[in-house]
Amino acid sequence: MRHVRTLVVILAALAVSGCVTTPRFLMPGPPAPPPSIDNVVYGGPGDVTGGISGPSPAVAAALVKADDPDPPYTLDSGDRLRVMVYGQDGLTNTYAVDASGRITLPLIGGVSARGRTTADLAKVIAARLRDGYIREPHVAVEVEAYRPFFILxxxxxxxxxxxxAHMSAETAVAIAGGFTPRAYRTEIEITRPTPQGPVRLKGPMLTPVRPGDTVVVSERWF
Known part of the structure; x- marks a missing residue:
């Protein structure tokens, strides 16, 4: 009988111990990776810029890519324009944009063309003619010849x-007689004038070239 009581006590002790939860010690995980420069600029995992969802205006202005959609063409020195004032043969003519970025018309004199589209320039000319010269002028402007490009x-x-029209860097190289034996033929650099100042970009040989661009073909190192 004593053995039976002893067995009962042992079984009860085992049952109680099975209900006790043993504390677990978790191993610390690997440290979080440091944020990359892309995340610092653009935001994302590991962002340390306070949740910025896109590049800052200054960074966005600098990150100009060759495959961006073409913006409206803006005029500058070297463009030759055909200005048509309907019903006014004395004003309809071809005008060159001079070094100061202006064209000079009869009656109204100099008009700034630099940085304007052809549609904008037509509106400016019409407004000037309407101011004491022609009651309802109808003006259209088109580019007769674009300013040249440069390749170095x-x-x-x-x-x-x-x-x-529709030039690429590859076309520009062909016009300039092709590559030299030392040319780096995979990528080119373009300096592009804009109303905000020149912009430098790099791209493949099929990168579009615009009027006024300076295309630079680098030397390969081996």
């Missing part, structure tokens, strides 16, 4: 060339 570096004949 490792091409056979670097220099200034007339712009051709």
């Amino acid at each position: 570096g490792e091409v056979t004949f670097p220099g200034q060339y007339p712009f051709v």
